[in-house]
Amino acid sequence: MTTATKTETARIAALREANVPRGVSLGTGLYAVRASGATLWDADGREFIDFAGGIGVLNTGHTHPRVVRAVQEQAANLTHSCFQVVGYEGYVTLAERLNKLVLGDFAKKTLFLSSGAEAVENAVKIARAATGRPAVIAFEHGYHGRTLLTMTLTSKEVPYKSGFGPFAPAVYRAPLPYALRGVSTEEALAGLRDVIEQIGAENVAAMIIEPVLGEGGFLPMPDDFLRGIRAECDRTGALMIADEIQSGFGRTGKMLAMEHSGVVPDLTTTAKSLAGGLPLSAVTGRAEVMDAPIVGGLGGTYAGNPLAIAAAHAVLDAFEQDDVLAQGERLAAKVRAVLGDLKAKHAQIAEVRGLGAMLAFELVKDAEMTPDADAATKIVDGALERGLILLKTGPYGNVIRILVPLTANSQELERGLGALEAAVGAVLA
Ligand SMILES: Cc1ncc(COP(=O)(O)O)c(C=O)c1O
Incomplete structure (x- = not known):
């Protein structure tokens, strides 16, 4: 390729290769300039339709007008003072909003x-300080x-843990219900009790669970399982941590996914969609x-x-005033x-x-449920060729997840779903 015909993407990619470590992967190979x-x-x-939303960060969409306005106004006044040095009211009032929003009929505080x-x-630090115990499940x-x-704490070895050990001590892993792969809630809870027994109940500081697994394949945790974890926490004196980083802020139809079960962590x-694209957790x-x-x-x-903080206030305003949950x-x-129709057509779903x-769909090769990661990759690639940014997920890389902005x-x-249908149709029988 001559310099004259070189695309901007190729130019930036070459710069990237020379300057950025390969460990930071780039799924699409695209370089964004603008989004709305x-x-x-x-x-x-x-132009692309974005069904990835920066991995679940954009439930209220790219450059939401409320978020843009709030950030611009804030940038003109105060960008940084460090809350531990000089405070600002927005931090405190956002804490107040989250304390009201998170489940639980008791006094709460937010960091x-x-x-x-x-x-x-x-x-985890807070749970250890509060219980005086070391272990986390x-x-x-x-x-x-x-x-x-x-x-x-993360389960999957490749690529997240490869070559990065030794790992932090006092972290234990318990089974999780996965009906499609033959693990029931009862079996998972029995496994959890077994792990607690081995650690010693008096040593467990916390149990941490995603109410709907994100990177683990968009698996909603059954209410019984969440209730079971709550019961084990109550029995042992451990604290229940709900990790709502991917499932939060309207993604599951409620502000937080734990509201579906009513289980109070x-x-x-x-994090993620809390601040509509600004880094906040x-x-x-x-x-x-x-x-x-x-x-x-x-x-x-x-x-x-x-x-x-200003961006997060704008996101919460959007939920309250524009009814993003209904959207x-x-x-x-x-x-x-659309996913239901695709499943009816293709046995591999x-x-x-x-x-x-x-929402997500899991791809298999056969009736034995052999995961088909290859088909998932081909669908993601085919979607991109059709102008749709799509993500895989799951422990076996065979699940396609949808994280389109709710707005x-x-x-x-329609364009996104059309591209998805076409990409699936081109790959699956
Ligand atoms: C459930 C969950 N917890 C924690 C994290 C880590 O968040 P971050 O990438 O902002 O550190 C993620 C990111 O995908 C997540 O989905």
Whole structure:
């Protein structure tokens, strides 16, 4: 390729190869320049419908006008002071909003951080400080981040843990119900009790569960299972942490997925769609638990940055004033109908599952449910060729997940679903 014909994408890709480590993968190979709603334009001016939403960050869509306005206004006034040095009201009032929003009829407090992993790290620190115990139980197929502790909590070895050991101590893993793959809620709870027995109930600080697994394949946890974990926490004195980082802020049809079961966790971690594209995460929980760490024990230079806090207020305003939940409900019904039709046509789609608009389908090769990761990759690639950004998920890489903004307009949704249908039709029999 001569310089004259070289695309912008190729030019940036070459720069990237020379300057950015390969460990940071780039699924689409695209470089974004601009985005709005559920539409994204790349460096070569190509237009794409975005069903990935920056991995679940954009439930209210790209460059939501409320978010843009709030960030612009905030940027003109105060971008940073570090909340531990000079506070600002937005942090405090956002904490108040999250304390009201998270389930639980008791006093709550909220700590802000920057990334999801940081929120999970802090939830574990707080649980250890509150209980004086070391052990944390995570679950099979769970994903909690890439830092040392959260990578240890994460189940999948490749690519998240390969070469990065030794891992953090006092992390244990219990089974998880996965009906399609033959693990029932009863078996999973029996496995959990067994793990507790081995650790010693008096040593367990916390159990951490995603109410709908994100990277683990969009598996909604049965209400009985969540109730079972709650019961084990009550029995042992451990704290229940709900990791709502991917399932939160309207994705499942409620503000938080735990609302579906009514099970009340002690601590909740949120991030991603909380701030509509700005880096912000939170730990919300029982006031006395949140106050367990000593003064100065929590924080971070950028944690709860004013721009991100302003963005989160705008996101919550959008939910309250523009009824984003109702928009999500209508969108979820359309997506579910299309996925249902695809399942009826293709035997390789073993299951369509999810909660609200957190929807996915799992691909298999045969009646033995052998995972078909290859078909999933081909569908994602075929979708991209048709102008749709799509993501895989699941422990076996054979699940296609839909994370389209809940605010996508009907043309965006139709174009995206049309490309999805065409890509699936081209790959599956
Ligand atoms: C459930 C869950 N927890 C934690 C994380 C980690 O968040 P971050 O990538 O912002 O550190 C993720 C990210 O995908 C997630 O889905």
